[in-house]
Amino acid sequence: MIMVAARPAIVLLFDSDGFCRLESSPRLAGLSQESGARFHRLVTRYDGQAFELASCGVGLSLRKDESAATASQIVSSESVPFGRWTLPMKGNEPDMGWLGDHGVLSGLRRLDLVPFAVETLSVAKKQAGKGASLLSISLESGWIEAGDGKKQAPVFRAVLSAAPHRWRALVQLARLLIDISPADLVLNEQEAALMLAQGNAGQARRARRMGLRGIESVSGAFRLIARLGIEQIAANRSCIAGVETVEGVHQMRVGVRRLRSAINLFRPLLKVTPATRISAQLKTLASLLGPVRDVDVFQEIILDPVLALLPAHAGIEGLKASFAKDRNELLAKALPALDRQPFASLMLDLQDWSETGTTKEEGDLGAFASKALDKRHRKLMKAGRDFLTLDPLARHALRIRGKKMRYAAEFLNTLFPEAKTQRYLEALTHLVDVLGHLNDIAVARRVLEERRGKDCDAALHHGVGFVEGWHAGRAALLEEQVVKAWDEFKRQEKFWK
Template sequence: MSSPKEIEIKLQLPSANFARLHAIPLIRRAGKSKQSEIQNSIYFDTKGLKLNRSGLTLRIRHAGGRYIQTIKSDQGSPFERGEWEAEVRDNRPDLKHAAAPVLEPLGIKKLRKRLRPVFETRVQHTTYPIRRKNCDIALTIDRGEIDAGVGALPLCEAELELKRGDKARLFEVARAFAHAASAELAVKSKSQRGYELLAGEDAGAARGEAIEIAPDMPAKDAFRAIAFACLKQIIANKPAIVASERDGIHQMRIGLRRLRAAISLFPDIAADPTERKIKAELKWLTGELGPAREFDVFLNRVVAPLERSHARLTGMQGLSHDLADRREATIARALAAVCSKRFRELTLDVARWLETGGWWEPPSKPARERWEEPIETVARAQLKRRRKKIRKRGRILEKLDPHARHKLRIEAKKMRYATEFYKTVFTGKKQEKRRAAFLSALKDMQDCFGDLNDIAVHEQLATGIAEASAARSSRPSRRVFAAGLLTGLEEARLKPALAAARQAFCAFEKLRPYWRQT
């Protein structure tokens, strides 16, 4: 039976670069000691996919004349998973050899009868031993496919597993290899991709997953769990953007905003020499994606309805075409950003920071005590502080200029994300009911503040595109007239939008904080 812990980094490899991998110095130096074999793995689950719903996988791998049964469980970090291995007689599960306590709550006897094959993988598996001072790493290249019967997916990935030594060195080697191979951090295992194939899921936009945080979890562990969930959402939306899925950019932006909000919730914990660079890079990526989303909202919510009702309006058609061209340019800009080396390095650097960053080493005893505080205590203080800031600014809503309203919107958004992060922290029927009402009020208020922000942004977009169009057009007055109409319509929405925002704020202010113990 193997040690029940696996520490590895998974990287997605571009298929086009596969033939050139042998030229990478890291692989070339270890080439003489490489081991290669064909591996066929069958994954098992019940008809209702009970193992998958419990965060578990069970597979039997056939290679070199042996059958190895492996059970894995998620441990909260994408790089650490519980793992139990045992050799079995054939390609059928033998739960007598599954000394994994994670199976016991599922009822081993009933589970044994209900297990069946759900999908399989067939790969050429090549391992290179990487030895560094006080560190041994197994670099594995897998190329093959996942077959779920209803379809197949190609596999081309690398795994760097820490056999001995420091996790920081593992990330150093992974970053060097990723740079040489144009590889990028992968957040989905073979089993996750297999289950998605089984369910017929495509490269759709990925929403943020629920985060399980126990009330007594230390604050630093809660921060890491939250941040990793946000990072996963960011990475998981790249395929959607590449596939021109309309909502992919929006969901990646949400992942970025959630991660930035998480960092701001834990300023004492997250603070270390790397934090400033991480925040700057996250802000860069947010800025590269932002214009595409702004133009998309503007065209669909403002321009398209007006174009339908005023199709013959002077200059409207030309202005609409100009706006569509600008939107395509912003989408190309977003695509270039997520396909860049900078994006690949950003995701790896964030992962390395969350797993091995300096913030894991408290600078003092008081800091260490704060970081070890139960998240329930820390979250209560965070939510109280955020609520106070929103109430203070919201009471003078009508006096705020667009920039100040935007800052209020950001505060409301951060509090909404915090409320979502801490869903499992504050339990009990009364708290859950109050939390649901609180979250609903936050969503309404955020929507209203977002509408106010859209009005300001849309006025700027209309004015800017009109000026640019006029400079290129032989009849600039027509486009200027159409842009003026768009601006006027948005200005007309300001007063009712402010009234709706005031109403939403008042509803929020009346609610009793759900995190209070009594």
């Protein structure tokens, strides 16, 4: 099947008031013109029973406009720059022939497709420019239904599209729309439907795993890894602003860490100036999220287990209330950066950077992966030398090396045999987790002593003693576990060799 040229898209999600503000804005009317009357559109989104297409970063939908004689098939692929195509159709059912011999995806040609969501939309089309320079704006509002109509959600979005050579103009247009009415940036238009169908709407977004099989270039691998990190960061803004603030903060912080780790891993091949600028922006975001997450960890890991044993202890309850107040103050400092307008602008910076060429040179992906993993493994082993004599600071440094190695292995593991990579990752993850628990206890000792020194309340002092004593016993058990975890990790084969 022949595809028309790929057309990159930027998708902005609004609330109902913001969408109305955008539609009626004189500024929008001034920079664009109507391209026909408003019409109705039916979008049916398809995948396998286990969402096999989505797991490969592929979106497939049939789009039927009321004025059109036939439907169009819309295909998107996250592994391809600007990977969004409109395909001709021979009938009214989705056709998988477009996959052809498309690398690892060709195995999905016989996938049994089922509709997982239907969108009923009212659409107003606008355009700016002419001919090859045309920018298209599709203002879409309506409902998404999934699960045989049992799950419903409203949708208000603007889908901006253009020819690839007009990408920068498309980004500028998106910035103008966000300035008119704040919005959330999403990296693909099926995201809301997918989350609704999977029962994840409104929940914090974990890192999505996608393999690199079928990708041969270093630039292609980095682009996909970066895109997944940006997606995780962007998807958790609404959770932090809503009710899932604890998990939302955690998952956004993980997304920031994964993206920063990816930049460090690929840094020798990245264009220096853009990578440095993006790293600085991510560091600023991390500095706002980190203190909030640290308080969450302290409450969940240090205070809550003891409070569960002594639920009516006034001192421990006082400690928890005190740290809850600290968290609220820290979150209040972070929230201005997470307002829709500045945050969407940052996400556009990240998307623009990832889509328009981040590498300064190419290379064989397999060779790069082996070399990069070997380098990180050597640094990890060096940090763990004389393991039994390491003090808490040295163990913390070892944990940081372990987390960097884990991220690198997670990014690149699908290039190597699965059994060996799984054993290595399981041993490394266990080591990092145990080191993390010990570090939490070490940090808690300092924090509790500082809090005891600032407060003369006898019940609080008593509570601090209980918390310290309980975790001292836990630390003794963890000391035995961490030695075994290190020994087990040292026995693992290098899966990239």
